[in-house]
Amino acid sequence: MNKILRYSLAVLFIGLGLYFLLPLGIGVRHIGMFAPAAVFGIFAWILLRPQKVKALLTGRHRALWRTLLALFAAGLMCVDVILGLMVRQAVNRPESDAPCTVLVLGCEIRGLRPSKMLQARIDSAYDYLAANPRAVCVACGGMADDEIISEARCIRDELVRRGIDPGRIYLEEKSENTRQNIAFAADIIKENGLPTEIAVASDNFHQLRSSIYAKKSGLSAYSLGCRSYWLLGPGYWARETIAVAAAFTLGR
Known part of the structure; x- marks a missing residue:
């Protein structure tokens, strides 16, 4: 050379x-x-x-x-x-003729407000819910030691502030990671007879692992993906490849 x-x-x-x-x-x-x-x-x-x-x-x-x-x-x-x-x-987007149950996966919050990453997820969920009035949503995420409300409640409050009927939003406030987000949300979906086809509002890099966990919980997953912050995105994509490999091989 x-x-x-x-x-x-x-x-x-x-x-x-x-x-x-x-x-x-x-x-x-x-x-x-x-x-x-x-x-x-x-x-x-x-x-x-x-x-x-x-x-x-x-x-x-x-x-x-x-x-x-x-x-x-x-x-x-x-x-x-x-x-x-x-x-x-x-890029596996949900079909428009059959509203899915939207899952907004939790992320860091600051005080009562979502972080930039969580805000992007909320924006994706809002766009779908506004365009599909029959669709419902499960807001996922517990409360970390340094948080004053649960991530799920922060998601719900932000969607309601933007005009989404609170009756369309279910709260899952116990999960601490992505696997629990999906598993606990699946319980809520089945208990309330909600559609088992879900649209996951999370970063694009998060979608494959979410779909793996969804399949294990008896759900079919589509993507409401959002872009990640340019400074952090490449590293998160790289880290996620390791997490996906673990999900495939170890079920984690």
């Missing part, structure tokens, strides 16, 4: 790795930031040190390094497959 091209690609990969680490500046830390940064760092190192790579793959411990390289490549292929499935579910 041309030396200029190698160096240019290495700089690009270093830049992408640093981009995933930008949320550190606002106090955010999770595996979805560090894992991609490490991968891009490996790509950059391979491009900058081709002779070293060749020596490792042909030297005394070549079997070990070739095995590690094969596992690394296989892991990247699995990530690509999962990302493809995530995108496919994110």
